[in-house]
Amino acid sequence: xxxxxxxxxLDNTLFDRTAAMRAWADATAQVELGRSxxxxxxxxLLEIDGRGxxxxxxxxxxxxxxxxxxxxxARFGHVLLEHIVPEPGVAETLARLAxxxxxxxxxxxxxxQRAKLARLGLxxxxxxxxxxxxxxxxxxxxxxxxxxxxxxxxxxxxxLFVGDDPVIDLAPAASLGIATAWRARGQAxxxxxxxxxxxxxxxxxxxxx
Numbered sequence: 001x002x003x004x005x006x007x008x009x010l011d012n013t014l015f016d017r018t019a020a021m022r023a024w025a026d027a028t029a030q031v032e033l034g035r036s037x038x039x040x041x042x043x044x045l046l047e048i049d050g051r052g053x054x055x056x057x058x059x060x061x062x063x064x065x066x067x068x069x070x071x072x073x074a075r076f077g078h079v080l081l082e083h084i085v086p087e088p089g090v091a092e093t094l095a096r097l098a099x100x101x102x103x104x105x106x107x108x109x110x111x112x113q114r115a116k117l118a119r120l121g122l123x124x125x126x127x128x129x130x131x132x133x134x135x136x137x138x139x140x141x142x143x144x145x146x147x148x149x150x151x152x153x154x155x156x157x158x159x160l161f162v163g164d165d166p167v168i169d170l171a172p173a174a175s176l177g178i179a180t181a182w183r184a185r186g187q188a189x190x191x192x193x194x195x196x197x198x199x200x201x202x203x204x205x206x207x208x209x
Contacts, residue, residue, distance in 0.1 A: 005102040005154045006102070006103045007103075007161045008103070008126075008163070009106060009107060011052050011109075013164045014120060014203065015090075021046070021080065028069055028070075033068060048062040060073040077110065077113070078112050081115055091122060094203070097206065098125055102152050102154075104148055105130065106130045106148045107132065110133040113129070113131045117129065128151055130148045135147060145176055149176065156176050157179060160178070160180070161181070163182070166182065167190065174194065180198070181206070184201070
């Protein structure tokens with residue numbers, strides 16, 4: 001299948017959000033606790049964060065109560081931005097694909113999402129950005145996917161959606177007939193879900209698809 005358009009999740013798909021979280025946590029713990037987090041505390045923080053899918057207010061309250069870390073819920077996305085590191089080959093791969101295909105980012109979040117794209121050097125490469133806080137539809141709801149597919153002006157089976165979360169990203173995309181590529185990042189695929197169309201370990205692999 002030669003795909004004619006590409007839709008991409010942002011966090012943990014186009015950059016390593018977990019690594020950015022670890023850098024933020026270590027820096028914050030040094031200031032507020034006078035030390036780095038222990039391995040057990042880091043695992044607890046990951047649980048509290050829920051891969052970024054928990055409400056920021058809930059995350060902030062739990063981080064303070066259970067770990068003693070102060071989190072500004074309203075600004076956390078922008079604070080995390082300072083710790084994001086672009087991955088090798090991502091910008092180059094997407095720039096090459098953008099020469100012949102429509103490319104858009106489809107992401108949950110608010111204003112920080114566009115700032116993240118700028119930090120990654122992708123804001124001038126992708127052709128459109130669909131942010132849940134702007135379009136009024138939050139993944140896994142189908143509305144944001146449907147809007148992005150209509151923007152491509154392609155049939156769903158000619159569109160490839162790339163994401164890291166099987167439930168929030170890939171299952172809803174597949175339900176609309178969109179092909180999917182899973183960036184696993186060490187996760188196990190849920191046995192109750194039909195497998196993705198493709199599995200990739202790096203965004204650079206998209207060039208071959």
